[in-house]
Amino acid sequence: MLANLRCDELSLQASVIRLSSRMMNDDFYVYGDQNVQVPAHLNFGKFILDRLRLKKDEIALELGETREKLTYKEFTQYAVNMSAALTKLGVGPGDIVAVGSEKRNEFVPTVLAIVFTGATYTPYDLKSGRAVLKHKISITQPKYFICSSFFWQTYSDILLSFDCIEKFITLDDGVDSVISIRTLVTNDVDINKFEPMQVQGQVDIAFILYSSGTTGMPKGVQLTHLNCILNSLPDDFSDESLQTAFLFGEWYHNYDTFMTYKFLALGRKIVYVNEAEPQTFLKSVQDCGVNIAFIVPSFVCYLSKAMEAEKYDLDSLKIIYSRSSPLHNKTIQRVKTRFPKLKNILQGYGMTEAGELTSESWGTKGCKAGSVGMASPGITLKVADPETRKTLGPNQTGEICLRGPVFMKGYIGVPPSKYLDEQGFFKTGDLGYYDDDKYFFIVERLKEILVYDGYKVAPLELETILQLHPGVREAGVVGKPAGVFGEEPTAFVVKQPGVEVTEKELIDYVATEVPPYMQLRGGVKFIQEMPRNPRGKLMRQHLREMLN
Template sequence: MLCLLTSAASCQSNLLQITSVVLYFRFKMFVHDNYVRGNENIQVPAHLNFGKYILDKIKLRNDEIALENSDTGEKLTYKEFTQYAVNLSTLLTKLGVGRGDTVAVGSEKRNEFVPTVLGIVFTGATYTPYDLKSGRAALKHKLSVAKPKYFICSHTFWTMYSDILKSFDCIHKLFTLDDAMDDGVSIKSLILSDVDVNRFEPASVHGQIDTAFILYSSGTTGMPKGVQLTHLNCILNSLPDDFSDESLKTAFLFGEWYHNYDTFMTYKFLALGRKIVYVNHATPESFLKSVENNQVNIAFVVPSLVGYLSKADDAEKYNLSSLHTIYSRSSPLHSKTIKTVKSRFPKLKNILQGYGMTEAGELTSESWGTKGSKLGSVGMASPGITLKVVDSETRKILGPNERGEICLRGPVFMKGYVGVDPSIYLDEEGFFKTGDLGYYDEDRYFYIVDRMKEIIVYDGYKVAPLELETILQSHPEVYEAGVVGKPVPDYGEEPTAFVVRQPGSNVTEKELIDYVSTEVPPYMQLRGGVNFIEKLPRNPRGKILRHQLRNMLN
């Protein structure tokens, strides 16, 4: 079990020491030799307030650049960033926003996005994101999960989804990041003067139980689940110790601020006072240009981009000498790919891999490795995490080099899914069942073998087959549908459908691909195509036998 201990020294520095205390009760509780623990001596602020934690870091900076849009050249200094967040928080508080409320943000990537999130968190309210490219079906579902009372969106988001937002009675007030819109008030028009940042204090929270973020994680049970992250969860996810190397001055963020990975890597670097560069539409070319133009030192990317660097001839036309480290997560990189990229770009010191999930952040990372990186490994257990590998059938705890399901627990683990009984996803010891198949070696480095769960990973994005099946089956000419991933080089798997038509139907592959494309973001589209079959293979309980569908792809 974990408890919070204070000392005179930690009180003076306003820090709380988290340490593991193992209680040995005869015949009741023992520590298993095959538990794999990350560092358990972690310092976090005693207030356990994520908003205050970040504010105390960023207000120490002034004219240093916090965020830069590499496409447009627009920059936001730390002083401007902090002032914006404090102004917004003060405004929202005056309007009645506070603990117990949920405030949604729907927008494209832009400099205002991150300080808007922090402005919400400063009020004590819960923040939840809605992706511009999420698709209509997923947006409706996520809104029904989090039920936001307030919604802040960009003009672009409003243009695409205003009809959906208007249909949800839970939304009492709409704001826009841009000029005023129908039924929405412009934030810029409401903020009339700057608040004194040095006198501002975020609202008090109960950091171990109050939800700071609701993010979304797809699973095999259908549409995305709402992942509740407490203030303590967010602080632990944002500790920057693994990137404290002062040579890493500028970071490039390939992904979106709706994902756990990209979100908390941003907060790690904000806590360090570093510069974060991003682009509106991430492509290999925009990445290469950003590295060259902004002298990027570390890049947080997806495996397909690393694969591109191993093959593309035009990559060598750019000056990438500033790039010291590439950090990749979401699916394992092949050791040959890593070796090839390092040989092509000799200035590149590290290609690190990590293993994480929305529910618990970074479970393992090569950045925590005590003996350097190991090809094919995703690193060692992260601080505050306890991992075990169990036999998927017997649930016996396994030792080194024995493959089984990876399970986790620790203070970084989420508060829970919105509206889901914990007994569904926790085992008898309180460990979260990840559904991922893997093992660790004698040095306690972890390796991911496969996904026991049915999630498809395309270009770093996780796709729930049942979500696509639900959408396909809403088509009037589809009787039933099954979706699996078709392996493709570099990108992982392409969503591929098997469809049983309604009797007498002649619906075509193109019609169904186009139908799905109107409901989902680009990464969820049926890039693997549609296969028409007479009957879906199912077990006696009616569950689709996906392995048989995958065999049909060969």
Template sequence: MFYDSRYIYGDQNVEVPAHLNFGKYILDRLRLMNNEVALENGDTHEKLTYKELTDYAVNLSISLATIGVKKGDVVAVGAEKRLEFVPTVLAIVFTGATYTPYDLKSGRAILKHKLSITKPKYFICSNLFWSSYKDILTEFDCIKYFITLDEATDQLLSVKSLISCKNNTNHFEPPAIVQGQTDVAFILYSSGTTGMPKGVQLTHLNCILNSLPNDFKDPSLHTAFVYGEWYHNYDTFMTYKFLSAGKKVVYINEPTLESFLKCVDECKVDVAFLVPSIVGFCSKAEGVEKYNLKSLKIIYSRSSPLHSKIIEIVKKRFPGLQNILQGYGMTECGEPTSEIWGIKGPKSGSVGMASPGLIIKVVDPQTNKILGPNQRGEIRVAGSVFMKGYMGIDPSTYLDEENFFKTGDFGYYDEDKYFHIVDRFKDIIVYDGYKVAPLELESILLTHPGVREAAVVGKTVPDYGEEPTAFVVKQSSTSVTDKELVDYVANEVAPYMQLRGGVIFLDEIPRNTRGKILRRQLREMLN
């Protein structure tokens, strides 16, 4: 890698512990707290204090070591969201082994694929996960031990029995010495919106850098709401950020807009980590006023950009809301940019400035020329937060000649070095030679009062290439027509961006578990 004035640098002076052991890092932070609440189920209001969380993780870690779990092993966890999930993950990391998660809702084909990638030796699951996938799990000879978070069965050893004997937790240190820059702590998975997920190897150093709480030091922030699952980079490391800061994390089992609003009211949430679709719902939902939402100060959104009109509407509806911040994230390198780091505060349409420890460039993907401000190209990233690599995939397929990661995202940075994401390259619609970004059209559609959700893809047509075509979920109690929406967009965009493929109404937009639109399914509907 050679220096270039067009590279954009996040803060390169990042303080991390010299041992570079994620297990020791998080344990040291947990031990600073005692009987303060660490985790709360927002549905049942069951709680786990920092002391209880620490004791559980340490006891389980010691017990796992006694049955042979060690550095170099892969230990899988498959379960619904529950209080034991986070300390179980930490127990695995304390042993020096590598943790990998399997999503209860991912489906059979993807589970088989993930198992074939990581080949875990130990599998910790809930009885619900076991009953759902027992036949698949028992097909894999690599798994030597099955352990349940619930009551033991003939085939499942119980975590409860493992940690029933009291161990000396006060003087426990993670027993394995790790090489933090190379040893893998987590194997997470890419979102798999266009194919099977890839195994993303995150080192101990990667995990520490993703968990530093510096961006949420504000003492007025006490309680964070995590919307998604603990299988994803975003929700996982936002949880560790807040636990590192000694604050409370609240979750709910089946998140909906209504359950989120109820949770803010009852748990006095002051910062919420959401996906864009839920922020959009907040702008139009009926009955918001029946909840006490004054505690909520910050909404943080990641996955796709929010329209400025949506942000302003939500701010008006939530009386205590100070900011809606946006970030740009991916499993491979955490959060390349965020408005948290914006020196001029939030900027409409942007996803903020480069995050600490990262270097970003924008490149013309056809010529490999590095581009300057306000020039659109592929965003590429490098730095110490970047993953060790994909499992079983040649790095030359995803790194360029300077070892920058080719994100596949189309965007630019402005004169203030704030980044703007236009869309995924593979999702760009080409109409009559013009490039049309679906995200831009979706943002406009979502400002219409009759639209609850929107997704845009290209419909193949002779001569012109692709025509922008919208799939729309109507807002309840509205009678908006397809022509009305086509005309609405036409008034806002250049002629080549108009919805020449029309509008198709659906009951719901297909999304993956991270809330990302499954555009491939929508394209198949047009064929």
């Protein structure tokens, strides 16, 4: 049974906020489709399992580097077997179960096995570092910890220091003093008779993920079963020609996590890699027949310039879906010109707290260059003046704010008053606007805007201009303190391999493209690698530290 949800009336915040949200609608609010069908049980585990059962020998997951595959039948059997074993071990509603592992075929079915028990899943990233790992464990306090042998070897001293963790389980054999999941699974469970634990979908937490931490330590983001279902609705990728998807990122992040569930819900194949490099991406497209690729802007820029990309057969690739930061229109056009079989390059805009806010997939009049698309189903968006908080109309730049049932239950330990405004909207911190057709455009992060001589400068705009230069592979712009003038725009550049370019050449190039106040008065510094977090987002604070 499916339930139609009036998404503008569903809220997981206090009743006062729900009431004010309905009474304070504004002519300038922008609505996605507010009539969204979800299963009446509101159980994320059952939502996915019911779809997994429809497939058998089709490939669900394929590791690009090794071509190791997992069929839907194997995937589903693993998930239900492991879930039954965890239940026998004592895992159930109210428990938090952590997973720490490199990407591998067992990762996603392990997550679903946890959700089937009614417990809450939370992931820990191998690459996050010791301080961040300690922070995440301290705020989520998991009772059970499932990890790979590699994760255990890397962080066992930290894991053993937390008394909240009562049992450790490993995905591998041969780890001393740790339970192997293989010893817990004694026989196959009947897939057709197995049912996940019942939940209260609007209240019970299925996932705890983490904010990116670009402005401090990550915050724990609590996502209910309803949140997860809404994040996994696959309608925007129902095109039958998109049978094989490539995922760049980690399964610790909202974007890659729920893109995976969208394609699993459709019964499609998902190709992933452990070493996310341009060459492994190109080889995966060629060898695995990838039709749609979810990658980051730096990969798209690479495709627009790198001659070696033309050595690969990319004819199967129909759609590139970019995220993390906006692409320049010229970059999009260059890639389309170089690879004529490519139908489109789409841009996504989302966040851990609310999934995809907008998508070009939802555009009613086709794609618009430079846009991140229209409001996604279930979302209500507004653009607010950062100072007065007045709701702005079309073509006026302000802070993008959101509300709707896809929005998280809340941050762990942070009161809603810290991140919601008076109408119950979440303040994203992103500057942007929408045009007369209600297509959204992202300008910059609110906290990253520079001020030079009274003028506001968006680093992202300078970065996109720099990346159009044939000698630039990646660029990052920050402000260099300049006394009474404020901050001078300063660029950090990773050169395109095999291309010579000088600081003066790039300063002069930018000067011809921008007004005087946006020129690179702080100069250009060449570096070997651009600092990015595991999600591919530029870590500007690291660049600022390099100015000293």
